[in-house]
Amino acid sequence: MYNKEDKILIIGAGGQIGTELTEELSKLYGSSNVIAADLKPIPSLHNNPFEKLDILDKEAVFNVVKKHGVRQVYLLAALLSATGEQNPMFAWKLNMEGLFNILDLAKEKHIDKVYWPSSIAVFGPTTPKVNTSQFTVMEPSTVYGISKQAGERWCEWYFHKFGVDVRSLRYPGLIGWKSAPGGGTTDYAVHIFHEALKNKRYECFLEKDTVLPMMHMEDAIRATIEIMHADPASVRLRGSYNLAGMSFNPEEIAAEIRKHIPEFTITYKPDFRQQIANSWPQSINDAEAREHWGWKPAYDLPGLVKNMLTNLA
Ligand code: NAD
Ligand code: SER
Numbered sequence: 001m002y003n004k005e006d007k008i009l010i011i012g013a014g015g016q017i018g019t020e021l022t023e024e025l026s027k028l029y030g031s032s033n034v035i036a037a038d039l040k041p042i043p044s045l046h047n048n049p050f051e052k053l054d055i056l057d058k059e060a061v062f063n064v065v066k067k068h069g070v071r072q073v074y075l076l077a078a079l080l081s082a083t084g085e086q087n088p089m090f091a092w093k094l095n096m097e098g099l100f101n102i103l104d105l106a107k108e109k110h111i112d113k114v115y116w117p118s119s120i121a122v123f124g125p126t127t128p129k130v131n132t133s134q135f136t137v138m139e140p141s142t143v144y145g146i147s148k149q150a151g152e153r154w155c156e157w158y159f160h161k162f163g164v165d166v167r168s169l170r171y172p173g174l175i176g177w178k179s180a181p182g183g184g185t186t187d188y189a190v191h192i193f194h195e196a197l198k199n200k201r202y203e204c205f206l207e208k209d210t211v212l213p214m215m216h217m218e219d220a221i222r223a224t225i226e227i228m229h230a231d232p233a234s235v236r237l238r239g240s241y242n243l244a245g246m247s248f249n250p251e252e253i254a255a256e257i258r259k260h261i262p263e264f265t266i267t268y269k270p271d272f273r274q275q276i277a278n279s280w281p282q283s284i285n286d287a288e289a290r291e292h293w294g295w296k297p298a299y300d301l302p303g304l305v306k307n308m309l310t311n312l313a
Contacts, residue, residue: 002028002228002229003071004028004029004030004033005033006029006033006071006072006112007033007035007068007069007070007071007072008025008029008033008034008035008070008071008072008073008074009035009037009051009064009065009068009070009072009073009074010022010025010034010035010036010037010073010074010076011037011038011053011055011061011073011074011075011076011077011098011102012037012038012055012075012076012077012078013036013037013038013042013045013048013076014036014038014039014040014041014042014044015038015076015077015179015182016174016176016179016180016181016182016190016217017076017117017171017174017179017217017220017221017224018036018038018042018074018076018179019042019044019178019179020176020178020179020217020218020221021074021076021221021224022034022036022042022045022048023044023046023178024221024225025074025225026046026047026048028225031046031047031048032047032048032049034048035048035049035050035051035064035068035070036048036049036050036051037050037051037052037053037064038050038052038053038077039052039053039054039077040052044178044179049068051064055075055077055094055097055098055101055102056093056094056097056098056101058101058104061101061102061105062105062110065105065110065111066110070111071111071112071113072111072112072113072114072115072228073102073105073106073111073113073114073115074115074224074228075098075099075102075114075115075116076117077094077098078091078094078095078098078117078144078147079091079094079095079144079183080144080181080182080183080184080185081119081121081142081144081145081183081184081185081273081276082183082184082185082187082272082273082276083182083183084142084143084144084147084183085142085143085144085272085276088143091143091144091147092143092146092147095144095147095148095151096147096150096151096154099116099151099154099155100154102114102116103154103155103158103164103166106158106162106164106165106166107158107162107164112165113165113166113167113228114155114164114165114166114167115166115167115168115224115227115228116151116155116166116167116168117168117169117170117171117224117240118148118149118151118152118168118169118170118171118239118240119144119145119148119170119171120132120170120171120172120173120212120213120280120281120284121140121142121144121145121148121276121280122138122140122145122148122149122152122170122240123136123137123138123140123145123279123280123281124137124138124139124140124141124145124279125139125141125278125279126139127139127281128281129281129282129283130281130282130283131283131284131285132242132281132282132283132284132285133242133285133287134237134241134242134285134286134287134288140279141276141279142276142279145279148170148240152168152239152240153239155168155238155239155240156237156238156239159238160238165232166238167227167228167230167235167238168227168238168239168240168241169220169223169224169227169240169241169243169289170240170241170242170243170284171215171220171243172186172212172213172214172215172243172244172245172284173185173186173187173189173212173213173214173215174186174214174215174216174217174220175189175190175193175214175215175216175217175304175308176190176216176217176218176220176308177193177217177307177308177311177312178217178311179217185206185212185273185276185277185280186212186214186277188202188204188205188206188250189212189214189250189253192204192250192253192254192257192266193257193305193308193309193312194312196257196261196264196309197261197309197312197313200261200263200264200265201264201265201266201267202254202264202265202266202267203266203267203268203269204250204266204267204268204269204270205269205270205271205273205274206250206268206270206273206274206277207250207268207270207274208249208250208251208266208268209249209251210249210250210274210277210278211247211248211249211282211283212247212248212249212277212280212282213244213245213246213247213280213281213282213283213284214245214246214247214248214304215243215244215245215246215297215299216245216297216298216299216303216304216307218298218299218307219245219297219298219299220243220245222298223243223289223295223297226293226294226295227241227289227293227295230292230293230294231293234292234293235292235293236288236292237288237292241286241288241289241292241295242284242285242286242287242288242289243284243286243289243295244283244284244285244286244297245297245299246297246299246300246301246304247282247283247284248301250266250268251266252301253301253305254266256301256302256305257305257309259302259305260305260306260309261309
């Protein structure tokens with residue numbers, strides 16, 4: 001359910017998700033209708049209009065929305081878990097004020113629809129770790145997680161109070177071959193492929209038995225577009241939806257890589273990201289996303305590893 005003529009603005013379009021989302025939305029809406037915005041230039045764009053934009057500059061965001069007649073905004077600009085811990089007050093500012101700037105534009109009817117991603121980081125050390133359900137204990141221990149949890153509550157509040165059509169997914173760690181990750185705790189699961197192909201070895205910043213929820217980027221992009229195109233009545237949760245793909249630890253992904261590159265070796269040198277990973281769930285129950293708007297992932301671990309190695313090679 002979507003209007004192919006809608007103008008879409010992607011803020012943070014040069015990042016890990018934005019790079020792929022811009023490409024996929026361009027296939028559906030046409031490149032000229034998908035405006036890519038970021039603080040930095042984006043070399044990978046194909047005929048998309050580009051705007052150099054700071055999400056914290058509310059007036060500049062408003063001017064870009066008006067200039068292009070934007071109807072939908074995908075807000076991807078944020079500091080992630082690892083960089084967030086290193087710059088906590090700025091992470092809070094960027095992640096929260098950026099969201100308010102967009103929710104306010106929707107509240108004032110300058111745009112019709114908002115996409116804003118949340119994360120498995122909304123959960124914390126007191127959350128049940130296995131098959132973590134949509135509604136459970138949520139005491140995040142990172143600034144990133146706190147900002148995502150607060151963001152979810154604000155999204156729901158703007159929906160109920162002002163009818164803002166905002167939709168959101170709690171992504172697990174995302175793994176794709178087209179773009180580099182930008183400062184998360186799950187980034188090892190992307191780096192490992194590049195190092196396996198280049199050097200046949202990888203030093204992992206998490207312990208070998210650290211199980212985390214993960215997902216192929218193709219699945220994540222499809223989920224994003226599916227929830228944005230879903231009938232509004234089927235999007236019954238306006239905070240954010242649990243979303244599951246697969247779960248594995250570094251040892252398991254290394255073993256799967258060795259099926260393709262037998263000489264590949266992995267060593268472990270955990271750093272501050274280990275503590276963040278320890279606070280997150282190991283696997284996610286996404287029953288509500290499946291039931292409400294028909295979510296179903298396509299990739300498992302063997303499929304992901306084969307796809308990553310084939311494309312990166
Ligand atoms: P990323 O760091 O790769 O990309 C973010 C982009 O935003 C970058 O291109 C950056 O230049 C841009 N940006 C930063 N500050 C900006 C500002 N002030 N104004 C405009 N642009 C700015 O991040 P990502 O991995 O693509 O994540 C996008 C969103 O998805 C974030 O909200 C993140 O929390 C969420 N998310 C990502 C993952 C993942 O595994 N990648 C998992 C869960 C949630
Ligand atoms: N991949 C993200 C991170 O590690 C999860 O939100 O920060």
